[in-house]
Amino acid sequence: MHILAIETSCDETSASIVEDGKKVLSNVISSSSEIFATLGGVIPEAAARQQLTCIHPVITKALDDAGCMSDALDALAVTRGPGLLQSLLVGSTVARTLARLWSKPLVGIHHTFGHLSSPWLDVTEEILWPIITLSASGGHTELWLRRSHTDGDLLGSTRDDAAGEAFDKGAQLLGLPYPGGPAISVLGQHGDPHAYPFPSPLADLPSPDFSFSGLKTALKYLIRDSGEISEQARRDIAASYQHALCVHLLTGIEKSLHLHPEVREIHLVGGVSANIHLRSLIQEHIGERTLRTPKNIAYCTDNAAMIAAAAAFLIQAHPQVAFAPFETVASLPANFVFAVSQ
Ligand code: KG4
Numbered sequence: 001m002h003i004l005a006i007e008t009s010c011d012e013t014s015a016s017i018v019e020d021g022k023k024v025l026s027n028v029i030s031s032s033s034e035i036f037a038t039l040g041g042v043i044p045e046a047a048a049r050q051q052l053t054c055i056h057p058v059i060t061k062a063l064d065d066a067g068c069m070s071d072a073l074d075a076l077a078v079t080r081g082p083g084l085l086q087s088l089l090v091g092s093t094v095a096r097t098l099a100r101l102w103s104k105p106l107v108g109i110h111h112t113f114g115h116l117s118s119p120w121l122d123v124t125e126e127i128l129w130p131i132i133t134l135s136a137s138g139g140h141t142e143l144w145l146r147r148s149h150t151d152g153d154l155l156g157s158t159r160d161d162a163a164g165e166a167f168d169k170g171a172q173l174l175g176l177p178y179p180g181g182p183a184i185s186v187l188g189q190h191g192d193p194h195a196y197p198f199p200s201p202l203a204d205l206p207s208p209d210f211s212f213s214g215l216k217t218a219l220k221y222l223i224r225d226s227g228e229i230s231e232q233a234r235r236d237i238a239a240s241y242q243h244a245l246c247v248h249l250l251t252g253i254e255k256s257l258h259l260h261p262e263v264r265e266i267h268l269v270g271g272v273s274a275n276i277h278l279r280s281l282i283q284e285h286i287g288e289r290t291l292r293t294p295k296n297i298a299y300c301t302d303n304a305a306m307i308a309a310a311a312a313f314l315i316q317a318h319p320q321v322a323f324a325p326f327e328t329v330a331s332l333p334a335n336f337v338f339a340v341s342q
């Protein structure tokens with residue numbers, strides 16, 4: 001089965017063709033993040049205008065790269081939310097138009113379901129259920145217990161900001177560009193992660209929830225009270241802040257494993273899963289279990305291949321829902337991740 005997917009939830013415009021939910025034939029991503037590098041974050045209207053400029057060339061290139069004509073497609077898929085409304089409208093309007101022109105079914109996919117599906121891309125070996133997935137990006141931070149592609153429970157989520165947002169705001173305080181995650185990692189590479197103490201949010205609660213606002217405030221006061229900061233001190237602050245964010249995410253995974261010791265794999269997905277310090281910290285604490293991250297960094301941050309994978313898994317499990325009139329699926333609440341089980 002060949003699916004053409006479109007993802008335009010934030011500042012990336014992406015189109016991809018994936019075979020049977022796993023084999024990526026093309027994955028084209030155009031990012032407007034450079035425009036926002038000095039601004040500390042995305043401006044929704046500017047992002048949507050970029051989406052309009054890029055969407056057609058990106059789709060054409062995805063078809064060309066895959067050597068695929070529209071008649072070879074079995075279905076189209078598009079991110080239906082959550083995300084920036086103006087950006088989402090560009091992708092879903094184009095997807096609906098193409099689906100109508102080409103007489104193909106169109107599947108609406110929750111953005112998080114896309115991220116949860118990203119570890120299957122370009123992977124041939126069997127992935128073992130049940131799985132605990134940490135999905136951490138600029139918009140959300142969630143822990144899922146998953147029994148199959150379309151059956152899972154939300155174990156915990158953030159009570160305030162998302163982990164990626166904590167990286168982005170922290171970078172802004174340190175005078176670094178957007179997106180902040182990669183910038184903090186690079187600055188902290190030669191810093192001491194134990195040089196500065198940070199709080200451990202919600203550590204005493206059994207539930208694997210997250211809270212990042214206290215960590216951000218601690219960083220703000222640390223910088224304010226440090227006066228003139230040397231280059232080495234900046235590196236130490238970046239490394240310590242990154243370490244504190246990663247330990248907080250690790251604590252959530254450990255609490256989830258305590259509740260569900262039967263879990264066989266831990267998956268890290270979403271933009272923050274690109275963080276090398278986070279990956280090694282978690283690897284050290286999960287014993288014999290497999291730690292799986294998306295096979296390619298381009299599958300960690302926003303991309304259409306993961307949306308095509310999610311659509312294929314949804315069609316396999318529940319064709320009647322996947323092929324329901326697009327309006328029905330599009331009108332589901334934005335937090336409704338799996339179209340059926342939740
Ligand atoms: O999944 P994503 O591309 O978009 C959303 O759905 O939000 O995630 C973007 C977020 C940004 O906040 C960015 O700073 C963060 O992912 N990010 C990272 C890294 N690369 C991207 N955070 C930590 N370390 C990284 N290497």
Ligand code: ZN
Binds near residue numbers: 111137270271302
């Ligand atoms: Zn995302």
